[in-house]
Amino acid sequence: MAQGSARSEAKRAQIRHGATRVFLAEGFAGATTDAIAKAAGVSKQTLYVYYRSKEQLMVDVLGSLLARLNRDHAVLEGERSVDSLPALRATLVELASEVLEAVSGSDYLALARVIIADSPRVPEIGRLWAQTITGGIRLVVAGLLERAREAGVVVVDDVEAATRLLTGGLLTYVLPDGIVAVDGPVAAPDRERVERIVDMFLRAIT
Amino acid sequence: MAQGSARSEAKRAQIRHGATRVFLAEGFAGATTDAIAKAAGVSKQTLYVYYRSKEQLMVDVLGSLLARLNRDHAVLEGERSVDSLPALRATLVELASEVLEAVSGSDYLALARVIIADSPRVPEIGRLWAQTITGGIRLVVAGLLERAREAGVVVVDDVEAATRLLTGGLLTYVLPDGIVAVDGPVAAPDRERVERIVDMFLRAIT
DNA sequence: TCCAAACCGTACTGTTCAGTTTGATTCTGC
DNA sequence: GCAGAATCAAACTGAACAGTACGGTTTGGA
Numbered sequence: 001m002a003q004g005s006a007r008s009e010a011k012r013a014q015i016r017h018g019a020t021r022v023f024l025a026e027g028f029a030g031a032t033t034d035a036i037a038k039a040a041g042v043s044k045q046t047l048y049v050y051y052r053s054k055e056q057l058m059v060d061v062l063g064s065l066l067a068r069l070n071r072d073h074a075v076l077e078g079e080r081s082v083d084s085l086p087a088l089r090a091t092l093v094e095l096a097s098e099v100l101e102a103v104s105g106s107d108y109l110a111l112a113r114v115i116i117a118d119s120p121r122v123p124e125i126g127r128l129w130a131q132t133i134t135g136g137i138r139l140v141v142a143g144l145l146e147r148a149r150e151a152g153v154v155v156v157d158d159v160e161a162a163t164r165l166l167t168g169g170l171l172t173y174v175l176p177d178g179i180v181a182v183d184g185p186v187a188a189p190d191r192e193r194v195e196r197i198v199d200m201f202l203r204a205i206t
Numbered sequence: 207m208a209q210g211s212a213r214s215e216a217k218r219a220q221i222r223h224g225a226t227r228v229f230l231a232e233g234f235a236g237a238t239t240d241a242i243a244k245a246a247g248v249s250k251q252t253l254y255v256y257y258r259s260k261e262q263l264m265v266d267v268l269g270s271l272l273a274r275l276n277r278d279h280a281v282l283e284g285e286r287s288v289d290s291l292p293a294l295r296a297t298l299v300e301l302a303s304e305v306l307e308a309v310s311g312s313d314y315l316a317l318a319r320v321i322i323a324d325s326p327r328v329p330e331i332g333r334l335w336a337q338t339i340t341g342g343i344r345l346v347v348a349g350l351l352e353r354a355r356e357a358g359v360v361v362v363d364d365v366e367a368a369t370r371l372l373t374g375g376l377l378t379y380v381l382p383d384g385i386v387a388v389d390g391p392v393a394a395p396d397r398e399r400v401e402r403i404v405d406m407f408l409r410a411i412t
Numbered sequence: 413t414c415c416a417a418a419c420c421g422t423a424c425t426g427t428t429c430a431g432t433t434t435g436a437t438t439c440t441g442c
Numbered sequence: 443g444c445a446g447a448a449t450c451a452a453a454c455t456g457a458a459c460a461g462t463a464c465g466g467t468t469t470g471g472a
Contacts, residue, residue, distance in 0.1 A: 003312055004352065008418095011419095027323065027326075029235040032458085032459065032460085033459075033460060033461075034459080034460095037265070042419085042420090042421095043420045043421065044420095044421090044422095044460095044461085044462095045419075045420075045421090045462085045463090046418080046419060046420080048460095048461065049418085049419090053460085053461085054460070054461090073367075073396035082425065087427090108407050112382075113322055113323065113325075113326070115386065116319055116322050116323065116382075116385055116386060117233065117319060117322065117323030119319075119385070119386040119388055120319070120388050123388050123404065126386030126387070126388060127386070127387075129386055130244075130382065130383055130386050130387065134382050134383070156406075158399075158402050158406070159264050161375075161399060161402050161403050161406060162406060164376075164403065165371060165372075165374075165375035165403060165406060165407065166371075166375070168371075168374035168375040168376070168377065168378030169367075169370050169372070169374040169375050170370075170374070171230030171374065171375065171378065172370050172377065172378075173370070175381055176322075176335075176340050176451080177336060177340070177380055179322055179325070180322060180325040180332030180333070180335055180336050181320065181332065181333075181336065182325055182326050182329050182332060183412070193364075193367060196363075196364050196367050197367050197370065197371060200362075200367060200368060200410045200411070201371065201410060202373055203409065203410040204406045204407060204409045204410035205406070205409075205412075206220070214448095217448090217449095238430085239429075239430060239431075240429080242429095248449085248450090249449065249451065249452095250430095250431085250432095250448045250450095250451090250452095251433090251449075251450070251451085252449055252450075254430095254432080255448085255449090259430080259431080260430065260431090262439065327438065342435085342460080353442085413472100414472090415456090415470100415471095415472090416469100416470095416471095417468105417469085417470090417471105418459090418467105418468085418469080419466105419468070419469090420465105420466080420467070420468085421453105421464105421465095421466090421467100421469075422463105422464090422465095422466105423462105423463085423464085424461105424462080424463075424464095425460105425461085425462075425463095426459105426460095426461090426462105427458105427459090427460085427461105428457105428458085428459085428460100429456105429458090429459105430455105430456095430457090430458105431452105431454105431455090431456095432454080432455075432456105433452105433453085433454070433455090434451105434452090434453085434454095435450105435451100435452100436445100436449105436450080436451090437448100437449080437450070437451100438447105438448085438449070438450085439446105439447085439448070439449085440445105440446090440447080440448090441444105441445100441446095441447100442443100442445095
């Protein structure tokens with residue numbers, strides 16, 4: 001049954017992919033199993049062979065999305081220079097731009113909307129979100145600030161507070177602003193504004 | 207019909223009050239009209255005399271909550287001294303503490319959850335939220351910073367960016383952290399941490 | 413070529429729920 | 443008290459939908 005298992009995994013991915021589109025577009029309550037089966041190109045019967053219930057399917061979908069986002073964010077950590085103030089500035093601006101672009105995408109916002117809405121019903125997903133995604137970004141920033149502090153580039157006694165200040169100041173464009181702005185594009189800050197915010201932040205810790 | 211109208215308004219408020227509890231606890235999809243009628247101490251029939259549909263009822267409930275929050279926030283604007291750096295600092299710390307306390311309440315978080323979840327379906331509520339609540343807080347802070355700038359207490363060229371930095375840095379404890387933390391209390395920052403964040407922020411604009 | 417497993421489409425079941433209907437009961441002003 | 447309005451409780455209707463049953467079709471290995 002080695003092949004059977006491999007084929008099963010492919011089908012499972014196919015179902016997950018279709019379900020992802022429907023869940024992100026319609027939310028949990030709005031997504032019907034008929035629509036999911038159709039979007040996945042699969043009969044409803046097959047869907048219930050692979051997943052015990054609609055709820056379990058959603059947990060798998062959200063978990064997979066979070067895992068992928070988490071892998072993407074891990075990449076952000078890479079080699080970033082913080083040895084001098086100009087280097088730290090460039091690093092922060094670059095990182096902020098990347099994160100903001102990723103996080104302003106309609107997929108990310110839809111995911112956030114679904115997770116926030118259903119976190120009372122599926123608490124572990126909410127916890128996963130807080131610990132991996134938003135927490136993950138903060139971890140990267142905190143790591144950079146820590147290294148910059150050790151290098152004597154900045155003076156900051158409370159790294160956690162400083163991290164909050166920067167990430168919060170930037171992400172406020174997305175959350176709460178973007179998440180309720182359904183019509184029209186999300187007003188993510190342009191690069192110039194990001195630079196001004198980073199500069200202002202740096203003035204606080206130098 | 208003056209009395210009839212008055213009595214109608216009382217009943218309407220009674221229904222709205224009961225519906226508020228159910229909507230905040232269960233969300234739109236989870237709230238049944240039977241539960242709302244029971245919570246309001248009203249027959250379902252009467253409910254449909256006062257409101258054409260469940261959706262219209264929710265719009266009224268959310269609109270009323272937002273209007274009340276908005277009135278509360280208007281109070282925050284009051285007379286605040288920004289004539290000197292210590293005065294500005296005290297003002298900001300005080301304001302931040304008040305806002306954070308209000309915004310960490312489970313009612314506020316439940317409201318935010320409902321609005322975020324249903325903003326795709328009822329866009330005007332999302333817009334109202336963005337413009338009045340979060341936008342309102344920013345307006346107050348921006349006003350304070352503007353006055354402080356004119357008084358020569360601080361140096362800030364981009365008031366909007368500075369406002370984002372402070373409010374974002376503080377509200378990040380609530381959104382996204384608090385909103386997905388269903389179990390356990392929200393980890394709102396204590397006063398000491400608020401002071402550290404404000405101090406750090408002030409260093410950026412002095 | 414054959415067989416068995418996987419899959420498909422469709423129709424069905426049981427339930428939940430918004431909104432309505434009915435018919436009785438309680439207020440309110442006069 | 444007494445009309446007339448407002449309200450109540452409970453049953454009903456119709457639609458939506460999660461999950462299942464069924465009978466036919468494809469697929470892939472021996």
